[in-house]
Structures are given as structure tokens and as C-alpha cells.
Amino acid sequence: MTDSNRWLWLAGVFFSGWLVYLLMPILSPFLIGILLAYLGDPLVDRLEARGLSRTWGVIAVFALFGLLLVLALLFLLPSLGRQLVHLYELAPQMLDWLQQVVLPWVQVKLGLAKGFWHLEQLKSMFVGQLDKTTNVLTQLLSQATASGLALLAWLGNLLLVPVVSFYLLRDWDILVAKLRTLLPRRREGVVVGLVGECHEVLGAFLRGQMLVMLALGVVYALGLMLVGIDLGLLIGLLAGLASIVPYMGFVVGIGAALVAALFQFGGDPYPLIGVVAVFSVGQLLEGMLLTPLLVGDRIGLHPVAVIFAVLAGGQLFGFTGVLLALPVAAVIMVLLRHVHDLYKLSDLYGESGQGDSSGGSVEPPGPT
Template identity: 40%
Template sequence: MNRWYAVGALVVVGAVLYLTRGILLPFVAGMALSYFLDPLTDRLEARGLARGVAAAFVIGFFSLVFVGILVALAPTILSQFERLIAVLPETLAGLRPWLNETIADLSARFGFSIAAEAESVLGTYGGEILARARDAVLGLLQSGLALFNLLSLMLITPVVAFYLLRDWDHMIARLDSWLPVEQAAAIRQIFRDIDSALSGFVRGQIIVCLCMAVLYGTGWTLIGLNFALILGLVAGVLAFVPFLGALTASVLALTMGVAQWGLDPLKLVLVFLIHVIVQNIEGSFLTPRLVGSRVGLHPVWVLFAVFAGGEVMGLVGVLIAVPLAAAIAVFVRFAVGQYQSVNVVTASSSPADEASAQTPVSSSGKAEGGGS
């Protein structure tokens, strides 16, 4: 009966989270922030500070650093966004002759008209494409939650993080007291493994993404690529998604390079060279040092988790996808380990059981044929 109560509670919690997914962003961000800042708060508490004071100091320091970085970078980023919006029509118009020439060359080489094929495809599926695009835009406009989420992320997240951080140890102790005595040790081990996976992968990967954003932005700025800071930030965020993130970052940078310099081979090679250098730094130094190989999250599993989370819960789903994938991976490894241990015990005990079952026993309780 207790199992059915637990299953019912999980279903109810999942339904509530799904129905309120539009306002979850600041709460999920606050919970993640409190989790990642808990070790630092514990260290300050061990040095004699009260838990509430330590939590307030950590959140205040983190908020000041975040605001300082935002104030320092915001003018440059906003000006680059304004320039991007202003030059985008001209950039697209400049790309059109090159694109037409490329299409003509490909059509002559392969013996068919790419333009005619494109017109045929648009004639067949154009209505559906426009309808889907219109629905997507209308859904975005009608949601009305983008500005609310941004403001709540800035204002509510630190408050949520402070209260969770202040009461973190108390909440963990309360949850631990609810564990069934028989399974308490196994459940604690599972959550220790989850904590290890989260601290090893998520914390490390966030630092890796920040480092890559700085490296991309700095490198592309040095070679004079327009909107280098924006491209660096996008590349750093996309670095959380294996393979696809690196591919998208390189395509965006090369596209901007073509729009700025045309088909200048030296400039485009420099853009791509920056990408290759950053990827090598990430693969040979950042990820091995900051993430390590002890997490056991396959890149394909991470990729699937990010897309599935985005499909089910939007931005909130993307944010919680990797931690949830790490937790599920721990549960799967635990279940497989339990299954294998049961099989090993069964296999090792079966011959002895068969031998004891086949040995005749006398009325005195001793096996026949034995010693005196």
C-alpha cells in the first residue's frame, strides 16, 4: 500500500510541475543555485558563522558578482544586438548574389535546377510551413511570460535561493527521517551517487561552458569578427549540448564571417581556426580537469535529455534535463547492480542447494556415507 501512495504522490507532483511549468523558471534556478552554493555555505558555517548569515553572505556576494558582470558586459552586448538588427537586412541582401551564384554552379554541375526544385517543394509544403510558423509566433506572443520570467529570474531567484540555502541541512535531515528503515542505507547511497554525478558533471560543465564563452568571444573579437561577444555567449550556452552545440556555433560564426568579409579564405580560416582551438582546449584540458570521466553520462543520453526536456517543459525542461538524466542514470545503474548481484547469489547457491537436496539423510540426522 505504501508503494501505491508513493507512486500516486509522484504522479501528482509531476502533474503539478507540468501544469505550472510556465512559472517554474525562477524556482528551478533558485533551487539549482542553492544546491551549487551549499558547499561554500557549509565552509563558512564551519568557520563559526550562523547558517542564515552564511547563506546571506554567499547569495549577496554571488548577486554582486553577477550584477557586476552584467553591468560591465550589458552595454557592449546591447550595442552589438542593435547593430545586428540594423545590418541584418543588408547582410542578407549581400548574401543573395553569392547564394544565387552558388545555386547556379551547383545546378550546372549536377544537371538539375535547384531553384525549380525549391519552388516545387515550397508550392507543395509552403502553406503548412507558414501555418506552423504563424502558430509558433502566435504562441510566443500569447504566452506573455517571457518578460515575467526574465524579471522573476532576476528578482525572485536570489530570494528562493537564500531561503533554500538557509534551511538546506534541515530539509535534508527531515527527508532523511522519512526514509523507511529497511531501505534507508540503499536510498542514501543512491542519493550520494546522484550528488556525485551532479557535482561532477553539472558543476563542471557549467564552468566549461563559461570558459568556452570567454575563449570564443575573445578569439573572435581579436580577429575582428562582428558580434563576437554575442556569438561567444551563444557558443558557450550551446556547448552544453554535445556535438550539435559545437556544430551550430561554427556554422553561425562562419555565416557571420561570410556576411562580413565575403569569401575571404584567410578570414574564414581564422574564424574556423579559433573554433578548432577552443574545441581542443575543451576536449584536452577543460573537460578532463573540470568534469572528469567518473560521471558516466554518455553524450547521446545528454543530447536526448536536452531535446526531450525542451519538448515537454520548454526552457525549464532544458535546464533540468541534464540533472534529471544524471539521476535517472544513477537509478538505472543501481537497478542493474541489484539485478546482477541477485543473479550472482542465485548462481553461486544453486549447486550447493542441489547437492544438499541429493544427499540422503539417516534417521540420526547425519548424512549417509559420512565419517564416524
């Protein structure tokens, strides 16, 4: 590649990044639509292989997604909303319990000075906010009226998501084939190989890990509700969402569930044993069945890399960055593996064995 071509490519990359930065306010529905189309493409391909046309396969997948959304709206969201309100109402009582029961016990065990803990200000803040709950609906209506154009724009973006998803899902294979025809002929094999590896990583993570999160959320929520935890649905779903990072869902979920069980049942050991049993069963299912079956071992994303990617994406590009963080991180990991292989084959890597700092040669070790 000549110097002029390099500068042309750099200018193109810079211009593309600048354009994406300018268009960020309208990119969210398109990114969500691309994500839904990518997740739904294997289902449509299977229906198409069984004799359905591409359009009817897309309609069937959309009907399935719509049915799941309606069921969630009818059954899940009302219960979840009630538990959120219940948690908000219990906050002052939990602070009292924390201040009068838990913290004195910790204080005695650790030998801390009397009056070490002070939660009166936090408690008064929660109580003051609870007095204003009757005006929440009025405030929301006033905000919606004052920012009517913003609300209409948000609703427009929300309605745009299924439209974008439908057309992308219907023409997904055509778009992929056209993009492949644009590749340089001499580099087509290399690029197709890299894209194939990225597809494996993205597919394993986006489809597999999301299914694992959903399954764990259901297992945790049902188990905690069977144990009798009042906030079981909320804690279970929170633990399922946190499972996007390995072991974080277990740590967050069992910690919150044990605190909720201690607050609700006091020192009764049976609910605590039940909570430990629920999360132990969830971990066994995840390690022995869900992750090997749905995800496999091809992700290559370290838990620390997942956390950093999400935080960095949100810091740099807001909600759009959060949506792009994990796919971009997965692609970067694939590319870095190839860069590592090229570096191991390069002359730069081999220079370390040609001499030392004193100028003498370094002989390779002989056979043992």
C-alpha cells in the same frame, strides 16, 4: 511489500505528479531558487569551514553573485544588444551576399539548374520587418500596459527567486539532515548511496559543465573579437551555450564564425585562419584542461540523451520541464545503471543459458 502498500505508493506517485502539473505556473521561481542554492552550497560550506557563520557565508555568496550580475548588466548586455541589432540590420545584406555570391558558387560546383535558389520572399520579409523597428518600443509599452497583471506577476516571480535561494541556501544542510532522518532505517544505506551517486552526477554536470560553458564562451568571444569579427561576442556566447552538448558548441560556433568572416572580409584567408585557430584553441582547452578539471568522467549523460531530455522536458512541461530535464535525466541514468546491475544478477538474465529453442541443453564452453 504487500499489494495494498504497492497500490498506496502508486496512488501517492500519481497524486504527486498531478499536483506538480497543477502547480507548474508557480514552480519556476522555486526550481531556479533550488538550483542556485544547490550551486552555491559548496562555496558556503568552504566559507563556513574557514570560520564564517552559515548566514554570513550565504551573504558573501549572494554578494558575489550580485556583483557578477551587475557587471554583466553594465558591460555585457549593452554590447550584446548592439550586436543583436547589428545582426538584424545586416540580415538583408547577408541574404543578398548569399544569393549573389555563395549560392551561385554552390550551384556551379554541384551542377544545379539556373534559378534553383529563390530568396526574394525571405529578403522582402526581413526588409518589411526592418521598416517597423521604430515602433518596437511603442508595441512593447502597449503590450505591457494591456497585460499589466501578467507583467507584475512576472516581476514578482523574478523577485521571489533570490528570496527562495537565500533561505534554502542558509538551511540547506539542515533540510538534508531532516530528510535523511525520514528514510526507512533498513534502506537508509542504499538510499544514501544512490543519492550520493546522483549528487556526484548532478554536481559534475551542473557545476562543472556550466563552468566549462562559461569559460568556452569567454574564450570564443574574446578570440573572435581579437580576429575582428563584428559579431564575435554574440557568436562566442552562442557557442559557449551550445557547449552543454559536447562538440555542438564547436560545430555551431565555427560554422557561424566562418560565415560571418566570409561575409565581412570576403576571400581574405587570414580571418578564416584566425577563426579556425580560436576554435582549435578552445577545443584543446576543453579536452585537456577544462573538462578533466571541472567535470571529470562521472557524468554518464550521452549527448543524444542530453538533447532528448531537454526537448522532451520542454514538450511535456514547458519552461519548468526544461529546468527539470537534465537533473531528472541524470538521476534516471544513475537508477538505470543500478537496475542494469540487478538485472545481470537476476534469474531472468541467467535463463538464456539454460536451454535453446530446440529443447536441448547448451553446454558452457570449456577452458581453452
